[in-house]
Amino acid sequence: MIKEFQCEDAQKLADMFNASDEGWPGGFTHGLAVTPERVLDNIKETNAVSIFVAWDRGKIVGYADIMEFWRDFNVSYVGLLNVMPTHHGKGFGRELLKACVEKAAQLKYNRLDLHTWAGNMKAVPLYKKTGFFWVPKTTVHMKNYLPLIFNMDAAEPYFEKHDWYKTFKRELKVEEDDFKGIFPYCWEEDGDVLSVAIDTESGRVARFENNQFVVSQKVGDAFAGKSVKVTWTLENKMKSPLNVTLIARGDEKITIEKNESIVLEGEHVITGEAFIDPDIEIKKKEEPPHVLTTDVVINGVSLSLGSGLRVKQPIALSTYPEYLFLPRGRREILVVLKNNQKITAEGVITCQNTGEFHPFCINPEYTEAVPFSIEVEDCELQFAIEGEKRIHTIPMQLMTGANVMQKGKEVVLENNYSRIVVSLSGGETTIFDKKTKKVWAKHVEDELGPPFWPSEFSKTMYTANTGYKSGKAVAEFTARSKKYDLRLIRRMEMDSSPVVKVHYRIIPQKDMSICFAGGGRMDGSILTVPLKEGIVSEPFMEDIFPLGHGDLPKDASEYREQWMCFERDGSVFGLIWETCAELDINESGFPHMTMSGGAVKPFYLYVGSGSFKDVREAWSRLHDKKVEEEEPVGIWEVTPPVLLCTDDCTQDMVIASHRGKPLKGTVNKKPFDVKRGSPFTFKTKFDKLELGVNTKYLEVETDLFCKKVPVSVVRAGKRGDTQIRIREKDIIEIDNGLYTVKVAPHFCGSVIFFGRDSNNLLTSYPEPTQFNWFKPWYGGIHPTIFAEDEFPGRMHKETFAHQIIDFQKCGITWKGCKVTSTLQEIKGLQLHTSYVTTAFSNVLVVENTVRNLTSAPFNLYSGVFFYLQPEGSMKEATLYYYQKDLYERRRTPYGGWIQCRDWAAVKGKKTFVTVIADSIEIIDFGEKGAHFFVVKEVEIAPREEVTSVLYCAAADSLEQSQQYKVLRGIKWI
Template structure:
């Protein structure tokens, strides 16, 4: 039984869809079950004209949905068709399709379309049996003209006697339906026949035959500026003469005014001339062709015949590049000539602008490229004429000196700079963005959608107008369209300059209670999608039909995002979307993120297109929102945390959290423990590891799912020994001894660490004197904080400040760290207090340093701060060798020549047996020739009023370069 869908049936529909994985390549649910609530929410987004359900007793076993087709007018589309696999072959799909055809007929549609895949061996024959034709050279687009045919006046007598489905005759092979530009329909029963041929270009009837007569219309090739022909053949199949009248006319640019009437006893052939204007619009293949329309009246009955004329130039002229944007001076473009005729074409092509001419000779169907040179310093046009051809082919040329340019070419408006090209079609406002770095279209078919429901949008078929402006390397385009459905005028403004950021704004007159979605398709499959979620930044490779899925797989609520941006990254290029305020974010597979905004509360959108990564998109967001973006490191869409554990014992049992940031569940085992996690429902578990020596140990957790097996690395840091105590001795200096290493702090001497080591001091210091080291004077050495207002003021004047101290203790991973905090309330930079804590734990080779800046005022401050590390590993400068990454490993031995370099995260200085390792966000290394190699961690810090910022640095005594690099994991420690 076929019935229309009602909302109360949503759960039964969800049950049917959740049981349909087997019927779809790659599955249907993709591991995320449909729910009644989700289906009803999805229905609000789509403008569905009819939804039919197939029932077996009390269960829904199939569904078909019809919408308007998004491209052609008066065409409907089977947006979704599915029958649960257990009910395949039982006629449910057939009955659903028949119902769809009859609904389209009832609504007066001229066609019903659908898409499928070439390997759909069960369904393609069924589609063909219900009137669909596989359009040649598509994967797989099918058209059904039965709604037009069933409404034909001259066809009604046959269908009043015969069932259209039962009497329809055709081959049902799973292959393209290539019938030389036509689609033949044939019915036959009890001696009655009906044969109707549809012209593939126009979608109209071009041939009709029944028991009484046969009529056909055929047109010749259509070339701009030339004549063509149309031929009618009328055949009388009865002994009684037919009274026939033929009235024919064409679209604009197609001239034919043919009227004739005659009597046909047997067969009559009539031919007329068709004139095609030389300046006729040349339409793209996705646009409807020009039409030649004829009313044939047979014994008082009207039969409309329609033929499509896909008008082309006999010699087609295009250019490479297609859009000519150049720098000033001598340039060369290639003019491409294609012979669209069926005979050899020879002649001459001339550029009227420059006078340059070239001969050509081209075989039928082939192309030839001809170079033309020209000189341009300002915007201009190149005009080309082909010999013996009337049209003048005009090529707009835009000259850029680094900024953006704008041009209109036919129905397309192009905005372009060195990073990107934006193409907006005035036929529906469809927008594509081309990345000039990767030479790929990063988004396409992006358009304006008003709703809900949003899909399909009436604006897809609405003409747009444009106003363009270009000044001082900046361009602006204002696109306008009128929505009949919502009685409002939409304006979309695009602004582009020399940079990678493109600004987009909407306005509506008058304002309506409606939302606007800017969305479409992206080439993001295979790229990396980065999202700044509140629960953590995520970077994950996109997989078509797998990640991201729709239906809320990723958060749709803007409140779930910590920052207002997202980024697709591929081949060293980034495509980002930045917003200020929106109502909803619609993320779907293989789709541009749909940013939905309330038209009564509109804010600009920004696109980022150019070289870079998510960090560049985030930097642009930070600039637009005038905020400082704190450091962030994205994780995968699912993750196990922590990746680093620390212990002071021989065995550690650590707690881990397996989190999934998708709505789609992740199921499997971790170290044989079963789990199922989805967004907001993590899995917490324990794992035990053994440790022996102090240092870094690599361990792993084993995750098994149906899809993959993966080892999750876990770094175990044996920081010390729990049984060892940290001893403190307060005197003129404070001595801290952890049983393996000791350090000594002199608060009155720049708040510095003046000793760190075992028997020898790894630090270079003149304590208690104040001396000079190279160009540094006064020089205190050791380890101490630095603060300065301007970069050029390095290393600052904190030696002028007074310090106090206190004994301090902190915990990390349940390990107690003890030491000394030195504090200075600055006098030279009023309102700033500096706290530096030097910490260690029992029997540890690690000195942890927490450097904190406190803003004691309500005014924001911006300054540089960090730590200085003057080192002499193993007590000597003689053979101190510096290592750092930039990005490859750099080594600097002692030579008469010094140098300074900026790197990140890690640097080490090698002595006779120790690799003295320094870790920090920003590293500045200073090679001071015979005076050694030293390390600093200055970083610019923006401190809001009445707030503070902190950073941990670490000094580690490592035994090898490999171990030194392994200690970089300490930067991931999260202190209590």
């Protein structure tokens, strides 16, 4: 039975969530129990349209909520769908989804969306059966246009006679729904037919068919300053003629004249042209496209057809660097030209400021770059492309202590430490660290409430005023709230220091709360917070720590000082506040800071070199408070760490946790169960003490780890020969006498075997398959390359060549195989990956090179995936990695994402399969093992290449495994 949720059932809903761990990769609760209070808090803070629960025998067994989608207008969104694992396959998920679809239609939404993962083998077919389509090249965004179709007058006769779910015809394959620009919906029963094709760009009806007629609209590729062909196809399926009226219209700066009335017998095709103004706004891919609409009336039945025009410039122009804040003097910049056409583009580009010009020739859909020499000054650079009327303008500023400029729909504030980019579309803010060239935060936005999310401002166009005052770069952003009838103003001030001031105002002033929230990119960082019991410092690990929901205190008064920060690679990102009601530091990384209404005081962002000590020092200056040196502790600790005695002694020891998630286990075989505010005290005898310092150990063991807590040249192989054989199916077998390596170039360029008697790699060879949320999945060791937000890449679309290699390096003969791919998914790049070893060695060297074949720079992510299965089994696989300390993770139902630095290993019964690299991202899939993604952001200059070297070793002990870290010091390149 499906019902709307009632607050008095919060305990039953919490019970359902707590029983749902088995249904989610890595678990649902991650070990932090859901409480009724947490259920009600989430409902209070979320702007849900409807919340449905499924009941069975007096228990809540399923949940689904609908809210407005934060990006598109008139679109609803399933924020969470969950059914207890004990009730999977019994129809509860289906009925919840049907309720969501029908509710969205009742509320006149055009679409219902959700997100899932590619490996969700149970749910994806269910989603498709209820009308959802997997948007190509997403992981995984699904869209459902049934609400739009249910509200069509022309579709109503079919649904009055037939059940929409039972008569819906759909293939349920777990794969992307790539139907070449449409999502097709088809129903048929008892001779009645209904077919509706949705244009994927606009979300409008592109084709409609019933028993009487067929009508469709199709447009070609749209380019600014050119005409685009439009084709309407009509078919009369009856014997008697139909009267048809067709009127077409375009959005602003799209001109079309088509107004026809015909008597339709049989099939009829109408063509026309729409002219695209050269100065039409070019929409980003996340923005709604321009639309060409046709109103059709067929024998009194009205239909509206629509096609999204994703208008592009024939040749798109940008610069490198992207934002031109440049030092004084003459500088060279690159003007990057992207040919969006399917024909070769040739011409001349001229800088009208200087008269400098260059010819260009760009292959279809390729990108090239042209150098220009510029004398830096505050101005707008103007570039003209031969044959185009449009002048391309690029703002440029002389670099000062702090700069601000508006470039299109973005405002950029920049100094020597950081770059802050604010999109006027939704006010989304990105915070970029210039030292590490990494993003600290993305999609940060303004929220009013409660409820806070989704934010009304996500779909609001901001206005901006920029300028300079008292040596500071200032930007003021204004958004109007229709919901609350007010204006929200966010003012940002940047000077030459790492501190950026942020100040909100509400006009007229109202007693409301403001939340500054978003997504963090804190991978590999150390989180430090000043709790009342002391400064706590612990590695940030997605889905492991912190978990939010009270894992760390939400009440800002629980923080002894008004700051917190993340450290990574010698840089730090911090928040400093004056007054704050709540601070929710959760698995997204970026802290959600809520300030109570009225006169809101400023807060500060800190982005710069240093550590938590620098953020704390800035806090002390802003608050005029003196601080004493203090060393942080971990998220759990045993105290006291040092004892003074004159003989054997018995001491009261305390094990304490500083987080809300319980820590359970044994300490010296004594059971404990601790969480923040509830420590465990136990007596321990220290004896057989020698004169001087003695180190004793307390053994702490949990389901996840066992740790002893203290209280106070690489021989790669030997002389011999490495044999290389080509086996069946072009498998390259490399036998060094001790270990065997097998490479399958055609299988994603991967290593499919590394071991002696058993394989230490997890691979799907000979066929790709599904693994957790990955599909298709190859496993083993294989290269990858992808653009931002396109993880894990699309290497399955590439082909590889190979060659046997033999060379001298570091006085050793190395032999192996090189696989090479000229990329088609990212045109203009080549990927070369070499797998080599030497005689009687337990080390495999992986050399990965990305080569840029073009004159344009690239910024993307490249590396190697390692799927590990020591000695052919994951049953006893234990993960070891080093961040702040040495960590151990056994196989449990819970997983997570972990970022470590240069070393990690997975142990089987005896073998420690070890990977050494600059940095390693680990995905712990719980009982499916722990696997390493050695991927980093690379910037590849024109005609240049970037190479990285990784090492994989099979060690006999943990100590030996750690010793292999010295391999990083080898000058291989």
